[in-house]
Amino acid sequence: MQRLITADTILTGRAGQTVPKGAVLVDDDRIVATGHRDDVSRQASNEAVLHEYAGHTVLPGLINCHVHLALDASSEPLQHYLDSDDTDLLLAMAGRAQAAARSGVTTLRDLGDRNGLVFHLRNAIEHGALAGPRILAAGAPLTPPNGHCHFFGGEVDGEDDIRARIRDSADRGADLIKIMASGGQITPTSPPMWASQFTGEQLHLAVSEARSAGLPVAAHAHGTEAIAEAVDAGVSTVEHCTWMTGGGGYDTRDDVAKTMAERGIHACLAWPPHWRAFLDRLGPDRAKQIVSRVRWMRDLGVPMIPGTDAGLRGSSFTGYAEALGLYEYLGFSRDEIIEMATTTAAEALGLNDVGSIASGYSADLIAVEGDPRTDLAPLSKPRLVIARGELIADV
Numbered sequence: 001m002q003r004l005i006t007a008d009t010i011l012t013g014r015a016g017q018t019v020p021k022g023a024v025l026v027d028d029d030r031i032v033a034t035g036h037r038d039d040v041s042r043q044a045s046n047e048a049v050l051h052e053y054a055g056h057t058v059l060p061g062l063i064n065c066h067v068h069l070a071l072d073a074s075s076e077p078l079q080h081y082l083d084s085d086d087t088d089l090l091l092a093m094a095g096r097a098q099a100a101a102r103s104g105v106t107t108l109r110d111l112g113d114r115n116g117l118v119f120h121l122r123n124a125i126e127h128g129a130l131a132g133p134r135i136l137a138a139g140a141p142l143t144p145p146n147g148h149c150h151f152f153g154g155e156v157d158g159e160d161d162i163r164a165r166i167r168d169s170a171d172r173g174a175d176l177i178k179i180m181a182s183g184g185q186i187t188p189t190s191p192p193m194w195a196s197q198f199t200g201e202q203l204h205l206a207v208s209e210a211r212s213a214g215l216p217v218a219a220h221a222h223g224t225e226a227i228a229e230a231v232d233a234g235v236s237t238v239e240h241c242t243w244m245t246g247g248g249g250y251d252t253r254d255d256v257a258k259t260m261a262e263r264g265i266h267a268c269l270a271w272p273p274h275w276r277a278f279l280d281r282l283g284p285d286r287a288k289q290i291v292s293r294v295r296w297m298r299d300l301g302v303p304m305i306p307g308t309d310a311g312l313r314g315s316s317f318t319g320y321a322e323a324l325g326l327y328e329y330l331g332f333s334r335d336e337i338i339e340m341a342t343t344t345a346a347e348a349l350g351l352n353d354v355g356s357i358a359s360g361y362s363a364d365l366i367a368v369e370g371d372p373r374t375d376l377a378p379l380s381k382p383r384l385v386i387a388r389g390e391l392i393a394d395v
Contacts (some may be wrong), residue, residue, distance in 0.1 A: 002027050002048035003391075005384065006037045007367055011059035013343040013356030015335035024058060026363040029389035034357050051384060051394065053367045059338060060355050061106025061133075061364035061387060062379070063345035064320050066239055066270040066307025069093040069121070069135075070113035070152070073316045078186055082151065090117045094130060096317045097121060100310070101133040101392045103318040104382040106364040109136040109307070109349060111178045111218060111239065114153045116140075119173050131390050134364070136349060138218065139169050141178035142206060147197050148184035148220070162202060163209050170213035176236075177210040179203065181219040182226035186312065194223035194244035203233035216350060218268075224251040231259050237305070237348065241267035243293055250289055252296055261301035266348040269294065270307040273319025275326045294330050305345045306337075321380035334373050363389040 003026040010022030012034065023040035025033040025048070033040045070093060071077040084092065093113070100108055110118045122135040140154030142165055147155070156162045166177055181198055183191035191197060198206075203219070210217045216236035221227045222244045230238055238260070245251045260267065272278065279287040297304065308323045309315050320341075327337045346355025353361045367384035385392040 002045050003051060004041060004044045004048045005051045005058055005367065007053040007056045007058040009057045009371060010034060010357060011057060011338060012358060013060055013339065015339045024357055024365060026386065026389055029363050031357060031359055031361045031363050033359055053383060056367045056369055056383060057371050058365055058367045060342040060357055061366055062104050062320055062341050063107040063355065064100065064105045064307055064310065065109045065268045065305045065345050065349065066309055067108050067110055067317065068112050068311035069096050069110050069118060071311030073311055073314060075313055077311060077313055086115055086117060090120060093117060093121050097132045097135065100317040101385060101387055103320060104366045104379060104385055105133055105320050106385065106387040107134040107354060111138050112141045112149055112152050114140060116172045131392060133387050136175040138176050138178035139172060139174050141180050143180040144197050146189040148180045148187045148190035150187065159202065159205055162206050166206065166209040166213065170215060174215060177206065177215050177217045179206050179217060179219050181221040181230045182223040184220065194246055196223055196226040196229065200229040200232060203229050207233045207235060224253060228253060228256045231256055231265055235265065237266045237268050239268050240270055250293060252293055254300065257297055257300040257302050264303060266303045266305045267297060268305050268307045270309040271323060271326050272308050272315035273322035274314055275323060291330060303348065304340065305348045306341050321376065324376055324379065328376060334376055337376065338372060
């Protein structure tokens with residue numbers, strides 16, 4: 001089936017790459033042409049479905065690099081998760097994924113669930129049994145006994161367990177390995193957020209085993225030592241990347257940040273849609289510290305990708321566009337933010353045919369009113385959403 005989408009402007013992916021009075025021709029799940037509408041229209045068949053969006057901009061579908069579909073973003077997400085059986089949980093996860101897609105997010109990276117439920121959901125979408133976004137799935141993250149997020153079922157105790165867990169995840173079809181390099185907030189038995197949960201040698205082992213299986217590693221790391229050890233081990237992304245130390249302080253290490261920049265290790269900050277209220281609660285002094293850390297990373301060339309930790313309390317699956325406002329507050333241009341949430345995110349996640357509007361790429365695209373380069377707000381209400389050629393929304 002062909003679709004011909006026309007709009008005032010096409011943003012093809014990279015900042016500054018635009019096509020005025022443009023069009024995109026989609027054939028099944030692939031983009032086959034993009035350019036001026038007159039040129040592209042001549043390539044469309046007579047049966048092509050026309051989607052005209054005067055006064056709109058078409059751009060690649062958004063990519064949320066850090067979510068937890070198993071959690072419901074309520075005031076008690078962990079308790080609701082623990083109270084759900086697998087059948088109910090899987091159905092709820094499907095609904096959350098579809099809600100994210102309707103909000104313009106055509107790719108999700110899920111970083112923690114139980115019993116491989118997310119693999120079943122991903123496969124159902126891939127096989128066309130269910131409409132929804134592309135899902136990159138980690139499954140249960142590796143954590144020590146009673147460590148952060150142990151309730152997902154990924155506890156490991158020693159090197160043999162690490163090897164076995166990674167092999168099991170690979171056999172189940174994981175797209176990546178997630179390891180909890182430091183403690184976290186929502187697990188009562190977890191070490192403090194800043195404290196390391198694994199030794200440097202164990203992180204090296206995990207990355208080596210994952211690499212042997214052809215899988216990247218995402219390391220949850222709030223503490224500076226955990227970040228440094230994860231970077232030294234060669235992970236692909238550092239989630240949160242908060243640079244915390246004991247006692248509530250921060251330790252930003254230039255050498256580690258420069259290594260991240262040199263190796264292309266991306267920091268996924270995973271800030272929620274209500275980031276402004278979060279900063280207000282922290283108070284002006286601590287908020288200033290947090291903002292300065294992000295700007296410091298940017299100044300040193302650390303590549304960044306956006307995520308929201310969707311599923312945690314108050315972090316909805318439909319608030320990704322609002323979360324992108326954080327980066328504008330931090331001084332990123334809107335062009336940079338759009339590129340970061342599409343092209344850069346796709347590259348960081350190893351998606352070679354996603355994140356741009358170009359011939360041969362996956363047909364993941366959205367249309368929004370006006371021009372998001374002058375105002376990001378319309379990204380929160382896309383008029384058209386197509387994910388891998390499937391029409392998700394057309395209003």
